[in-house]
Amino acid sequence: MKKLLLLIITSFVLVLAACGTEDEGQSDNNNADNTSTTTETESASIVVQDMYGETEFDEVPERVVVLEWVYAEDVLALGVQPVGMADIENYHNWVNIEPELSEDVVDVGTRQQPNIEAIAELNPDVIITAGFRHEEIMDSLEEIAPTLAYNPYPGEGEGNQYEEMKTTFKEIAKLLQKEDEAAQVLSELDEVYETVNQEITDAGIENSDFVLSQAYSSDNNPVLRLFKDNAMAVQIMENIGLENVYESEGFQAYGFDSTSVEVLQNFQDANFFYIVQEEDNIFTNQLAGNPAWENLTFVEEGNTYGLPGDTWTFGGPLSAKVFAEQVKEALIQQ
Structure with a gap:
């Protein structure tokens, strides 16, 4: 009788232990499921x-x-x-x-x-x-x-316009979950730089120094925007192997100084790239016959290069590709 009672008690204890183990397993599984759900929710957010x-x-x-x-x-x-x-x-x-x-x-x-x-x-x-x-x-x-x-126009000490352009492009790509596409776009841009650089070299262009200007008239007076090193356009030109020689004191967030033709005397041994509108070409209008312009070395030697009037110098990576090609075409086809 005692043996039978002991056997019954033992069996009951084993059943309780098994139930406890099963409940703990189910609890662990539930916790695992909750953790998984939480992780998936957190990973779904985009910051x-x-x-x-x-x-x-x-x-x-x-x-x-x-x-x-x-x-x-x-x-x-x-x-x-x-x-x-x-x-x-x-x-x-x-x-x-x-x-x-x-x-x-x-x-x-x-x-x-x-x-x-x-x-x-x-x-x-x-x-x-x-x-x-x-x-x-x-x-x-x-x-x-x-x-x-x-x-798009970082302050002094905050990097240049080109660096900001790439950083923002990558953030927008992250937002739209298009990071692989963004990497491809930037890789293709680098390939364009390499190709353009090689084409300029193959064309025998030895003078890599340049000054870039966007020119227009104000009250019939000629005004030249001369681009500084923090400008996106300058960074693109340097990525294709050219070197900006224009320098001035002070920082300009937009990347250029608005100045007069006399300033160019300090940089006349460089190649001079310019953007003007056909109906407002200060070089063939106000400056034609002006010794301050006509006697510059790059004018006398024909090292001036006109870019299309609608050249866009403030865009994203696709505009950077277009601009690099425009500079090359102006430089090697004159």
Whole structure:
């Protein structure tokens, strides 16, 4: 009888132990499932940086509004068409890249004064803009959708425009989960630089020194923008093997000084690249016959190189590719 009772008690204890083990296993599995779910949720979020800090997105934005041309270039380079964009007409006048902007993209006003109501009607998932233009309306933009603001013109000691362009391009690629595409775009840009550099070398161009100017008239007086080392255009030209010799005191956030023709006397042994509008060509109009221009070494020796009037010097990686090709064509085909 005692043996039978002992056997019953032992069996009961074993059943309880087994149940306890099973419950603990189920609890561990539940905890593992919860941990897995939490990890998946955390990994699904996208954190990107702009000039104000970090912004977190729970999913990839699909409806993108851009209020600065360079960011339109960026999303197009990544295979994304924005739903809305500022100043489309002038974008077409200046930006010469492929792929082209879709005709379905809605114009939302000017870059400086976008139409808040038009933006809101598009129900965007994100708005991308240049902070220096829209500080006063950032709150209104944020009420519509998360807004990322970047600074294409870094301050002194904050890097050059070209470095900023690449950094921002990569952040936008991260936002849109197109990082592989961005790496491919930048790799292809580097390949263009190498090819263009080699073509310039093969053409026998020995003088790599240059000065870059964008020239126009103001009250019928000739004005020359001379680009400094922090300018994106200068960085592109240096990436194809040329060397900027223009120097001046002081920092200019936009990357150029507005000055007069007399300043060029200090750099007249360089190649002179210039951008002018046909109807406002100061070199064939105001400066024609002027000794301050005509007696410069690069003028006398024919080392002046005109770039197309719509040359765009402030864009993204696709515009950088176009600009590098334009400089090469001007230099070797004259």
